[in-house]
Amino acid sequence: MKVFIVHAHPEPKSFNGALTRHAKVVLENAAHEVKISDLYAMKFNPVSDRRNFTSQKNQDYFKQQTEELYATEIDGFALDIRSEMKKLDWCDVLIFQFPLWWFSVPAILKGWVDRVFAMGRIYGGGKWYDNGTFQGKKAMLSLTTGAPETRYSETGLNGFIDDLLFPIHHGIFHYVGFDVLPPFIAWAVNRVSEEQRQHYLETYQQRLLSIDKTPAIAYPALADYDENFQLKSANEAS
Amino acid sequence: MKVFIVHAHPEPKSFNGALTRHAKVVLENAAHEVKISDLYAMKFNPVSDRRNFTSQKNQDYFKQQTEELYATEIDGFALDIRSEMKKLDWCDVLIFQFPLWWFSVPAILKGWVDRVFAMGRIYGGGKWYDNGTFQGKKAMLSLTTGAPETRYSETGLNGFIDDLLFPIHHGIFHYVGFDVLPPFIAWAVNRVSEEQRQHYLETYQQRLLSIDKTPAIAYPALADYDENFQLKSANEAS
Known part of the structure; x- marks a missing residue:
């Protein structure tokens, strides 16, 4: 397996750092390949704007998707973005390693998605969900929390963790075609x-070494939706 | 009313820009006060790290919450963060204006939360949810989407919009004590x-001018949870 870890924590000595270092050793010892984008160490810029592109389609009005389509045509993505796109093409498995900040990913990781997951190159024109660019590849969140697991139960104060992660699992990973593995969470x-x-x-080691045997989270397929993108079974039931 | 709009769009001529400019005119014409943090125009840095602070509690190991508690004690937040905290103190109503990117806020806005909502100063020590620092104040999302409303229905392909916004509504706004108003969405x-x-x-104008009459989204109160932070009614029902 080729595993691409996008790592987002400001402190190398943190437990997030330990998890990523451990993942690298464990996977390489099992003859897998690992690439890591350590976003803080790279001083990755998470602010999506004209700097995403080496040239501009429209100088007067910045519309990101228009510029992304143009950059896809002319190979006009900025170097830092192209480098991340190549790692995405390379990998079989994508892992986001991060501390849960405000019930989501840290901004530096959100901006990695905002900038790298570009229309044209990564999605669009019918390439989405189970017809997405990265179909056949797997993705997984590995995160740490401040609060204990009970607080993220279905009746817990902070909300159910599956609900909190749905926008990332379904809206980022699955949107671009990944099979989404259950998250690894260090509470x-x-x-x-x-x-x-x-x-x-x-436990993380066991999860990493059983990626190929781990069932993905089940989502409806595109074929389960009607022409208005509504779940057919839901319509039939109502 | 004192209204604080945190605006996150890279193009001033965008519809997001039009909404914020309109909000300012409409509210000021109705004798309300408005402050705007235009994050792109301010070149706001969304990357949370040691630069959040003017001095350090621990030089060897960066733990953000430890540094936030220390900065709260010694008034040691960086100038750009202090300035935003003052606007939060000042306002009666907080509005986030943004385009929905990857089913969440743009990174520049996520990082505004990551950096400004500091432990000690903004939350912690029992100050959370309906006992939060900003209790009595209101907060509202105003966002634009690329896809039409149907795709965000309960049976829609992209997922139900209420579910997608829950981590922001409940996990950011309500966590620090705001009453959360229903979002304004330009589809x-x-x-x-x-x-x-x-x-x-x-429609946005009407929403802005009826903020004081708009019921907040209903969430359980802290008193509805037991000592393990589990909903009491859920326990009784099970």
Whole structure:
């Protein structure tokens, strides 16, 4: 397997750092290949604007998707974006490693998506969901939380974790065609014992080494929607 | 009313730009006060790291919440963050104006939250949800989408818009104490007629001028959760 980890934490000595370093060792020892984009170390710019492109279709009005389509035609993406696109093409498995900040990814990782997942090159023209560019590839979130798991249960104060991650799982990974594996979550990493953190590393290792046997999260297929993009079964039931 | 609009779009001539300019005129004509943080125009840095702070509690290990608590004690937040905190203190109503990018806010706006909503100063120590710092204030999302409303229905291909916005509504606004007003959404702004866009501006105007009469989205109160932060009624029902 070729595994691409997009890593988003400002402190290399953090538990997120430990998880990514462990993943690299474990996967390479099992004869897999690993590439890592350590966004903080790369000083990745997450602000999507004209700097995404080496030239401009319309100098007077910046419409990102128009510029993305043009850049797709003329190979006009900025170097930092092209480099990430190549890693996406290369990989069989994409992993986002991050701390849950405000119930989502840190801005530096959101901006990686905003800038790299470009219309034309990555999606559009019928390339989406199970017909997406990255169909056949797998993607997985690996995250840490501040609060314990109970607070993210279906009746927990912070909301159900599956609901909180749905916009990322379905709206980012699945939108561009990835099969989405269940997330790996290290809960309350700052509150737990060293022993528990060691257990998290071992559990993550098992998850990484069983990626090819892990069933993806089930989503309806494009064929399950009607011409107005409404679930057919829902219409039949109503 | 004192209204604080955090505006996140790279193109001033965009419909997002039109909505924010219209909001300013409409609100000021009705004797309200308006402050706008135009994040792209300000070149706001969305990357949360040591630069959030003027001095450091721990030089060897960067833990953001530790540094936030320390900065709260010593008034050590960077100038760009302090300035935003003051606007939050000042306002009665907070509005996020943005295009829906990858089913969430653009990175520049996510990073505004990551950096400005600091532990100690903004939340923590029992200050959260209906006991949050900003209790008594209102917050509202105003967003534009690329796809039409049907695609964001409960049976729509992209997922139900209420579900997609839940992490922002509940996890950002409500977490720090705001009453969350229903979002204003201008659907498919690039596909609709000039007449429809005019209609959106008028609808937004009505929403802005009826903020004080608009019921907030209903969430359970802290008192509805048990000591493990589980909904009591859910426990009783199960």
